[in-house]
Amino acid sequence: MSNTPMAASPLTRSVLEIDEYVSGLGWDQPARLFALVDNARLQAEQPSLADKLGLQNEGESAGLTPIEQDEVPADRPLDEFLATIAWPDSVTGCALSVERLMLPPSAEAQVPQGLGEAELAKWVADHPDRQEVRMTVAVLRDGARESALRLREKDSPTEVLTGSDLVPGLAEALAATFAE
Secondary structure, three states: OOOOOOOOOHHHHHHHHHHHHHHHOOOOOOOEEEEEEEHHHHHHHOHHHHHHOOOOOHHHOOOEEEEEOOOOOOOOOHHHHHOOOOOOOOOOEEEEEEEEEEOOHHHHOOOOOOOOHHHHHHHHHHOOOOEEEEEEEEEEOOOOEEEEEEEHHHOOHHHOEEEOOOOHHHHHHHHHHHOO
């Protein structure tokens, strides 16, 4: 995987690597959770695994390696699932890639009042201005955050938007997995 910009921070590169990996699987995918492991620590503590992952090059020691975790349960709300996660000390950060429907800010004023969760989801799914988006959000133990957003209608590596505050609620939920 690595069409990611070399000038980007290790966290940005990881988010873009995960986005590229998940993009290769196509759309309509389940949420995917990744542990982020520091390459230098991985090389020092598990050299055979680092070799299998192709991290023997010195140039890779400053980065992060995303390691996909078990499947995220589809029958459970994402926030409830994330609240059950505790990472070992060897994990430097984590990332989640998830697809959602999104409305432009102009549509927010049109939302009917008093809808339940299922009714609201149906209303959004039926809205003519809805956009399908894949969000990949990563956080580190030290508080650093990064996100990548890819719209289904502009599904191209050159059309991925990155930034640290694009999905603040999801970033907070991921950061909480490191709270002690």
